[in-house]
Amino acid sequence: MGDTGPCGPCTEIHVDLRSAEERAKAPGHDLVNQDHPRVVEIWNNVFIQFNRKADGSLEPLPAKHVDTGMGFERLCMVLQGKTATYDTDIFTPVIQYTEKASGKPYTFSYDRAAKSDIAMRVIADHIRSVAFTIADGQLPSNTGPGYVVRRILRRAVRYYYSFLDIRQPYLHTLIPLLADLFAGIFPELKAQQSQIARIIEGEEASFLHTLENGLRRLDNLEVHNGLIKGDDAFELYDTYGFPIDLTRLIAAEKGWSVDEAGFEKALQSQKERSRADAQKAVGDWQTVRQGEEVTFVGYDYLSTTDTYALKYRTVKVKDKDQYQIVLATTPFYAESGGQTGDTGLLFFGAEQIKVLDTQKENDLIIHVVDRLPAHIDAAVSAQVDAGKRRATSSNHSATHLMHAAMHRILGQHALQKGQDVNDQRLRFDFSHFQKVTDEELAQIEALVNQKIREDIPLEEDRAVPIDEARQLGAMMLFGEKYGDKVRVVTFDGSFSRELCGGTHVPATGHIGQFKIVAESAVAAGIRRIEAVTADTAEQYINRELEELEAIRLLLKNPKNTAKLVADLQEENRQLRKEVEKMLAAQAGALKGELLAKAESHDGYKLLCANLPLSDANAIKNLAYQLERNSATL
DSSP: OOSSEEEOOEEEEEEEOOOHHHHHHSOGGGGTTTTOTTEEEEEEEEEEEEEEOTTSOEEEEEEEEEEEEEOHHHHHHHHTTOSSGGGSTTTHHHHHHHHHHHTOOOOOOOOTTOHHHHHHHHHHHHHHHHHHHHHTTOOOOSSHHHHHHHHHHHHHHHHHHHHSOOOSOOGGGGHHHHHHHTTTTOHHHHHTHHHHHHHHHHHHHHHHHHHHHHHHHHHTSOOBTTEEOHHHHHHHHHHHOOOHHHHHHHHHHTTOEEOHHHHHHHHHHHHHHHHHHHTEEEOOOEESSOSOOOEEOTTTOSEEEEEOEEEEEEEEETTEEEEEEEESEEOOOOSBTTBOOOOEEEEETTEEEEEEEEEEETTEEEEEESSOOSOTTSOEEEEEOHHHHHHHHHHHHHHHHHHHHHHHHTOTTOOEEEEEEOSSOEEEEEEOSSOOOHHHHHHHHHHHHHHHHTTOBOEEEEEEEHHHHHHTTOBOOTTOOOOSEEEEEEETTTTEEEEOOSOOOSBGGGGOOEEEEEEEEEETTEEEEEEEEHHHHHHHHHHHHHHHHHHHHHTTOOSOHHHHHHHHHHHHHHHHHHHHHHHHHHHHHHHHHHHHTOEEOSSSEEOOOOOOOOOHHHHHHHHHHHHHTGGGO
């Protein structure tokens, strides 16, 4: 596939779909790989057996295989006797559905002027890509693979908006049909169809909100020599959410082009402004010792002796200097995977240096310190803050138990979408299509606490081959990059087994207690749970009980506090109504008296009064009544 690397001879299978008359004019083999629309390749098999070196020579590979790729849609076209892939039953049900929804007929035209036909084909194709990708766990977002999903989705929205006159979110309505069509092939789509539909609907609604204004802005651009300026293309991207490929597509429909270099320049300028806003200047690394790798021992030890600094540098953050040190061997865990970095102390000889944070940069573990030691080349002893590490590990292990509990109670679709774990609390984002009910939260909490009481020992396997980890059933998160060797963390092989690089408790009993404190929405199809464990959970529960006890004392220790509070609220509501009636009557009695006090002046009458009313609404209503009776003043 490139100038160097694995390669080998290939065999291609092509099919001649021309009529007998056309075949008589020219043999099919003369049209192979000549871009003829009716002589198409359906299968390519590459016999991988060599490694091509930079000098062009070939060396045999120790293991050989066949790299085979078949065009599924093309094969269906051949088997079903169609002239185009979109005319096969892979796409026609979605196209027919869109025909009815839009009220526009599908004419089977492949002419560029047949915009409604093109729009229906774009929808049929793009909804598959978006739905399957979301089912696999990749949500639309502003970065990385998520942005690719969002671009595909927005392109489809623009087509149905512009060429099918559909003005409301539409793509999400296709999910039940798509799920039924592929139920036997891709059951994940059927299992998650409600959630996927909600996610897509939210994305559609968001883009439709700005699409009309963006199209209007595009139509009103000053275009010279058929070229959209880079700054204008960036405005469409930044303000109206138009991916550059969408702007490029619309421009091509109008016979225009886009100043791509200008767009990239504007985009780069925005990134530079963002970096400048951070007000962070990073100095060059200063080498203390050459050519040594960093070793992390923090899974097994919280302190080390006789290590040394490899390099250091100064970082200026908002006109304040910070310092970063890299050690040859360290027990400090660097922030990654949603787990906060360790803090603690470094001892350069007798000099104590405070570690404020630990970060990761490529393969380096960076200790952020408040100052540099007098002798950076001295022997170093490193000591992690054990209490903070213990609390953080407790929260991290609890996220694993909670993740497994969610799968039992909410379903397998409840996959981690992000987490933020420190020594005070855990915050866990996951895919779910609706608010988690109080009953479900209680069930999740109860199951996690049950696993804590079981005191399940940690099973930790390091440097496990990735294929072996898959066979073990370890949970792998979509979009995460894993190496050839991974770390598998297990709390009961039948309950929780995940790939994880973070720190954990030696057994679940060390977590002590787990308490959910909040559940909220983060984005379309994404929920968030916040929880506390161990000492923090105990403190939280004690505070809640103290507040409840204070309320009970105020209410003279009723047997049913909740019912009494509800009764008091109802009583308060009724009393407010009575007070409002009394104030209204009082204000009504004042009206005649106030009208009599009005003083005549040059062309107008003036009424000044000091009212014996304390309720703002009553005063407002009285003023309104006086205004209505102004003719009698």
